[in-house]
Each structure stands twice: as C-alpha cells, then as structure tokens.
Amino acid sequence: MNHVILATTSTELTAKVDAATGGRFVAMPAMPSAAGQVLALAGGVPEVVVLDSRPAAEPMLQLTADLTGLFPGIGVVLVSDQPAELGLAAMRAGVRDILDPSAAVDDVRTVLQRAAQLTRPQTPPPGIPLPEDLGASGRIISVVSPKGGVGKTTVATNLAVGLARAVPHSTVLVDLDLQFGDVASALNLDPEYSLADAVHNPARRDTMVLKTFLTLHETGLYVLCAPESPAAADGIGGDDVGRLLQSLATQFRYVVVDTAPGLNEHTLAALDQTTDPVLLTSMDVPGVRGLRKELDTLTDLGMFAEGRFILLNFEDARSGLSIADVEATIGRDVDMTLPRCPVVPASVNQGVPLMQLGGKDPMTRQLGRLVDRFADVPLLAAKPGRRRGRHRGVRVGAR
Ligand SMILES: Nc1ncnc2c1ncn2[C@@H]1O[C@H](COP(=O)(O)OP(=O)(O)OP(=O)(O)O)[C@@H](O)[C@H]1O
Ligand SMILES: [Mg+2]
Incomplete structure (x- = not known):
C-alpha cells in the first residue's frame, strides 16, 4: 500500500491514517469537489482514496461515483459514523469499504490494506496524472x-x-x-x-x-x-x-x-x-x-x-x-x-x-x-x- 490519498478536515483522522500507513499518504489541502483534483494531487491514479463523508455525504458519494466510473479498480474508502444510512447509495457509487472514524489504528490499517489489495491495475498507467474529460488541466x-x-x-x-x-x-x-x-x-x-x-x-x-x-x-x-x-x-x-x-x-x-x-x-x-x-x-x-x-x-x-x-x-x-x-x-x-x-x-x-x-x-x-x-x-x-x-x-x- 503506497499510494493513499486522504480527504478530511479532521486532525484526529489524519493522525490515525498517518499512524496506519507509516506516513505514506497524501492529505488533500481541502475537501475535493472534482475527480481531477484528487488525480492531480496524487500525480496519477491513486490505489486508495479515503473520503471523509461526515461534513457532507452527498458530494463524497458523487465524487466516489466519478472516480470509480473513470477508474473501476480504484479503492474508495468512505469515512462515516452512520454507515447504515449510506448503505445502498454507497454500494451504487462503488465504495470499497466504510471506515468508522472511531476505529483503532490497527483497524484503519486493515481497512486500507484490504482496499489496496483489491485494487486492480489501473488504466491509464501511472505517469498520466491528468486524464482528459476531468475538467482539470496542467x-x-x-x-x-x-x-x-x-x-x-x-x-x-x-x-x-x-x-x-x-x-x-x-x-x-x-x-x-x-x-x-x-x-x-x-x-x-x-x-x-x-x-x-x-x-x-x-x-x-x-x-x-x-x-x-x-x-x-x-x-x-x-x-x-x-x-x-x-x-x-x-x-x-x-x-x-x-x-x-x-x-x-x-x-x-x-x-x-x-x-x-x-x-x-x-x-x-x-x-x-x-x-x-x-x-x-x-x-x-x-x-x-x-x-x-x-x-x-x-x-x-x-x-x-x-x-x-x-x-x-x-x-x-x-x-x-x-x-x-x-x-x-x-x-x-x-x-x-x-x-x-x-x-x-x-x-x-x-x-x-x-x-x-x-x-x-x-x-x-x-x-x-x-x-x-x-x-x-x-x-x-x-x-x-x-x-x-x-x-x-x-x-x-x-x-
Ligand atoms: N546563474 C548562473 N551563473 C553562472 N552561469 C550561468 C548561470 N545561468 C546560466 N549560466 C551559464 O550561462 C550559459 C547560458 O545558459 P543557458 O544555456 O541556460 O542560456 P539560454 O538562455 O538557454 O541560452 P540560449 O538562448 O542560447 O538557448 C550556460 O553556459 C550556463 O551554464
Ligand atoms: Mg537555451
């Protein structure tokens, strides 16, 4: 697991992901609103994207659908303290797993590793960070x-x-x-x-x-x-x-x-x-x-x-x-x-x-x-x- 992107405003969650990945993750400076922003920051197609859906679930579900629609192998993990409410919508958007923000560091690591293991090779390959049609341009x-x-x-x-x-x-x-x-x-x-x-x-x-x-x-x-x-x-x-x-x-x-x-x-x-x-x-x-x-x-x-x-x-x-x-x-x-x-x-x-x-x-x-x-x-x-x-x-x- 070497390519994790984290989007959250929570310092507590950031600290947990930091501990779980041994610091091998990239934090988005602000909550992303478009897939292109995630890909641009990752400098390619990331293996795992952790999106905190607590501030607003709907935009994160939409972003998940955009990312998984473009790159079906990508592992999106949604952070939510109300997983039951996300349910079907999360599944339809292609969420790989839901992470409870109160989980211990070991559990966070397990969730991220599982999401990474299921990640299929991506097309386009690494080195093509800004695919067309994402509204982002270098x-x-x-x-x-x-x-x-x-x-x-x-x-x-x-x-x-x-x-x-x-x-x-x-x-x-x-x-x-x-x-x-x-x-x-x-x-x-x-x-x-x-x-x-x-x-x-x-x-x-x-x-x-x-x-x-x-x-x-x-x-x-x-x-x-x-x-x-x-x-x-x-x-x-x-x-x-x-x-x-x-x-x-x-x-x-x-x-x-x-x-x-x-x-x-x-x-x-x-x-x-x-x-x-x-x-x-x-x-x-x-x-x-x-x-x-x-x-x-x-x-x-x-x-x-x-x-x-x-x-x-x-x-x-x-x-x-x-x-x-x-x-x-x-x-x-x-x-x-x-x-x-x-x-x-x-x-x-x-x-x-x-x-x-x-x-x-x-x-x-x-x-x-x-x-x-x-x-x-x-x-x-x-x-x-x-x-x-x-x-x-x-x-x-x-x-
Ligand atoms: N700050 C610097 N200190 C010392 N030498 C420098 C410095 N900057 C550039 N040079 C030297 O000046 C020369 C010209 O540099 P460079 O080839 O980068 O210029 P250029 O503007 O690309 O030139 P051209 O217009 O011919 O393409 C090179 O030999 C380079 O090593
Ligand atoms: Mg020159």
Whole structure:
C-alpha cells in the first residue's frame, strides 16, 4: 500500500491514517469537489482514496461515483459514523469499504490494506496524472527571454527536474528552441524521438501515442526534445505547438517549456497556452532593456496583464546594476533573482541539473525556492495567456 490519498478536515483522522500507513499518504489541502483534483494531487491514479463523508455525504458519494466510473479498480474508502444510512447509495457509487472514524489504528490499517489489495491495475498507467474529460488541466510554465544565453535552458531544466522530483510522474519538459535546442544535452539524454516526430505523426492527436515520443529522464521527468537539426524543425507551425501543449497539459500536472530567444511564432503560440510565463533576463543593461521591450510587446498583444513572473539571472554585486535600477527600467518589481554561480556551467557541462545534484550552493537553494513557488500554485486557477488577434512572430532583441 503506497499510494493513499486522504480527504478530511479532521486532525484526529489524519493522525490515525498517518499512524496506519507509516506516513505514506497524501492529505488533500481541502475537501475535493472534482475527480481531477484528487488525480492531480496524487500525480496519477491513486490505489486508495479515503473520503471523509461526515461534513457532507452527498458530494463524497458523487465524487466516489466519478472516480470509480473513470477508474473501476480504484479503492474508495468512505469515512462515516452512520454507515447504515449510506448503505445502498454507497454500494451504487462503488465504495470499497466504510471506515468508522472511531476505529483503532490497527483497524484503519486493515481497512486500507484490504482496499489496496483489491485494487486492480489501473488504466491509464501511472505517469498520466491528468486524464482528459476531468475538467482539470496542467499548468504550462514557459521560460522566455528576449536575448540568448541568459539562462532559459538552465532555469527550465532545473525547474522541471525539481517539479518532477516533488510530484512523481507530474512533469514534462518541452524543448521549443526548435533549431538549436540543447535540453537533451543539459540532461544528458540521447532521445529516440523529437518534437518533430510528435507533431508530424498521423496519430498525433492521440495522447497515448504522443506519450510514446517522450524520453524518460532518470529523475522521473518526461522530456520532448528538440529536433536533431535545424532542418528537421521545418514545417512545424505555431498551431502544431499550440495543439501539442494542450494535449500534454491534459496528461501532466506541469508542462515546462524552454524557448528560443525572442518572441518567434513558436514562442508566441506557446505563450497563448501558457498559464505561467517566466520572463527571464540577465543582469546587464542590454538584457534589462530587452526585457522592457518584451514586456511592452506582451502588453500590446494583451497578454498576461497579471501573472508575469520576472526572474533575474546572473545577479552579481559587481555588475554595477542594482535590483532597484532594474525595477526602475522595467517599471515593475522583480519576483526573484538567481545568483551568478560557478556551479552552473559545471552542471551544464556534465549534463546533470543542479536540482538533481542537490548541492548546498546559493544557486541550487534559490532554484529550490523557484520550484516551491510553482509547486504550490493551485492547479485549477490556471488560465492561459492568449493573444488579442492573431500576430505572427514579433522580433524583440537578438541572440
Ligand atoms: N546563474 C548562473 N551563473 C553562472 N552561469 C550561468 C548561470 N545561468 C546560466 N549560466 C551559464 O550561462 C550559459 C547560458 O545558459 P543557458 O544555456 O541556460 O542560456 P539560454 O538562455 O538557454 O541560452 P540560449 O538562448 O542560447 O538557448 C550556460 O553556459 C550556463 O551554464
Ligand atoms: Mg537555451
């Protein structure tokens, strides 16, 4: 029994489930109202879901019916001090067992173990945390910058690895730097397939087929690598990118997108689907001025009036620029900074991201904070950025 989700407001029940499972359970932060919320938190299809029906039985019966309707093998245990009243309704909803909240820890353990033993292998398999039709969609976090070489790939790979480690099977990283993408090298991967295969395949709309083009990294992160050569990227349009990201967001809690410098057609198509834009710049005058233009362009396009996350890389006391200078130039606050740190090039050259190495240096610590920022955001509040009207590529800054 290693995949138990608990939904209750009772600290007493939480303590019992904690003792019964040896701490191997995940507590919902609030009572769920939709199956997608349970699956999103579980990062997949859980074996056992414990729903406390004492505050309100009807919504929990409905949720049970939704979960067991989608995944007939799932073991739902309802907590109730009036089991006789639930009776037939519980049976019809597909409840596996009813747990008396006054039960001793040993009895709680027995009920959970029995529910887990009866659990049949689930389809879809683990690694597909957000099935379609559940009303839940993953967050799409795109890392963009007007200039090249400012750390987009460093940030995207580390953020993705951090999220994948925080919530197993939750994250896919897409290398949208279609001509010169280097995510595969940053993660030391030798991919069999690339993004070009995924968008050109005749069955590309089938999400199960799409998954077969992903490469699994040793941290549990799924990756869709850039095509091997710039020529192989020919023929991939903005619409292809939009569809691809939409599909991945039905399958993964977090879709992290690394991009090429500037706002080209592919990046704009990604931003149309993006729920969380991370706007990155280096701490130098050309970089900061480029960011200012990029912010103005996004404003002109009517994108992300709110929710732009400004990340400043290469923070260095000797740069001659202060954060206040940067904020004055861009006309808004910086959300987070990353220090210039010699561990970064070493990790890129080895192909092992800092979030995998888990060091104690200032950059790794700060990247950990960045991961926490995105891991904590509630899923269902996500809204993509969509442009006003249809613009093709916009040139802002240069490589
Ligand atoms: N905080 C940092 N401290 C030191 N070096 C860094 C830092 N961030 C990035 N680098 C280094 O800067 C270089 C460029 O980083 P990266 O490839 O992530 O940038 P990029 O924006 O993706 O570039 P491109 O636009 O060419 O794709 C790399 O060699 C990386 O190791
Ligand atoms: Mg890059």
